[in-house]
Amino acid sequence: MTAPAASPALRRPDGSALRVLVVDDEQMLTDxxxxxxxxxxxxxxxxxxxxxxxxxxxxxxxxxxVLDIMMPDLDGMAVLQRLR
Structure with a gap:
């Protein structure tokens, strides 16, 4: 039996690593x-x-x-709306 092929790593079109912003007011979750x-x-x-x-x-x-929906200053939906 052969080993399953590894899934290809997700990359940007130029080959660099994907960039992700994690937003949460709870430090432990963000970490x-x-x-x-x-x-x-x-x-x-x-x-x-x-x-x-x-x-x-x-x-x-x-x-x-990755946006937390409930944050004290500006919730995730409001962040998304402003970024659009």
């Missing part, structure tokens, strides 16, 4: 998710508030976002 994504080879940045997420997004230009 855990960031660690898991980094282990997959992704480039990860974090933000602990909605307004911080807007600032980091402008500088980092992520391919994907």
């Amino acid at each position: 855990l998710l960031s660690m898991a994504l980094r282990m997959e080879g992704w480039e990860v940045r974090t933000a602990d508030s909605g307004f911080d997420a807007l600032t980091v997004t402008r500088d980092f230009d992520p391919d994907a976002l």
